[in-house]
Amino acid sequence: MTNEEILGVTVLNSWKLVISRFYKTLSELSDEQLQRQVAPGKNRVLYLLGHLTATHDRMLPLLALGDRLHPELDETYITNPDRALGDPLSAVELRRAWAEVNNKLTAAFEKFTLNDWLQKHTAVSDGEFLKDPTRNRLAVVISRTGHASYHSGQAVFAKWDIEK
Amino acid sequence: MTNEEILGVTVLNSWKLVISRFYKTLSELSDEQLQRQVAPGKNRVLYLLGHLTATHDRMLPLLALGDRLHPELDETYITNPDRALGDPLSAVELRRAWAEVNNKLTAAFEKFTLNDWLQKHTAVSDGEFLKDPTRNRLAVVISRTGHASYHSGQAVFAKWDIEK
Numbered sequence A, B: 001m002t003n004e005e006i007l008g009v010t011v012l013n014s015w016k017l018v019i020s021r022f023y024k025t026l027s028e029l030s031d032e033q034l035q036r037q038v039a040p041g042k043n044r045v046l047y048l049l050g051h052l053t054a055t056h057d058r059m060l061p062l063l064a065l066g067d068r069l070h071p072e073l074d075e076t077y078i079t080n081p082d083r084a085l086g087d088p089l090s091a092v093e094l095r096r097a098w099a100e101v102n103n104k105l106t107a108a109f110e111k112f113t114l115n116d117w118l119q120k121h122t123a124v125s126d127g128e129f130l131k132d133p134t135r136n137r138l139a140v141v142i143s144r145t146g147h148a149s150y151h152s153g154q155a156v157f158a159k160w161d162i163e164k
Helices: A003-027 A045-062 A071-079 A091-110 A126-131 A137-159 B003-027 B045-062 B071-079 B091-111 B126-131 B137-159
Strands: none
Touching: A003 A045, A003 A091, A003 A137, A003 B137, A045 A071, A045 A091, A045 A137, A137 B003, A137 B137, B003 B045, B003 B091, B003 B137, B045 B071, B045 B091, B045 B137
């Protein structure tokens, strides 16, 4: 393996691990249990699932990987706080959307070379990117991986009565 | 900037961002408020602080950056669950240890070349590393960054009565 290949696999492993941990938590909760708040007065697990799905879906155009699959989620799960609006999808549909979005992203990341990782993301202009080349796809994916970890740490609290 | 330099800065930015977010939460809580559980029956913020400090301190030998600064934290904050043992340091001392450990790590990361990032960590043997070169320092740092994000998402719950 070249250094570049090692690098790509290392970043990809970390992305896959974080995604798989959130899947694990989801798999241990019934559709009804997804309605649980992760702590008193805090977001429902379903909201976190919608929030992560919408955020990851936004990566598709942000990383120039294609059109969004689920733009209908933003209003409920990004713009508004939990329970301000009704859920646009059922729990089953939302679980499916989560898988669909992540599968599409992961398939694209698996083909990335170091050069692909270091391309600019689409929310930065050519001029800005020349000044700051760290505004690249790698930065976005590492940031979103951290964001998914952050909410994953909250989602596990909903499993209070479930054996490890 | 070369691709290698861009890569190092990108990873470092993500590490710094996650660390700074946890600092921000800590800075908004008094020493007394660090005793709060992040959710009913869950870890105290002080435990999370001790846990992250001990985990990061372990990176020093793991990444071949020197001896540990605070091995006395492991028993309380890694081996045992919260409140099984008394806290070995005061809140003030623990905040200081957290800064000390992260400053030492960050200073080392700032000097890393791509080659440094892709060196094996010390918990993997030469033979295993030959078979799997992704068991490198970069993988450790990305993983610990995610781990810090995970607990950061929990720690913010302790700020329930504090204005954003």
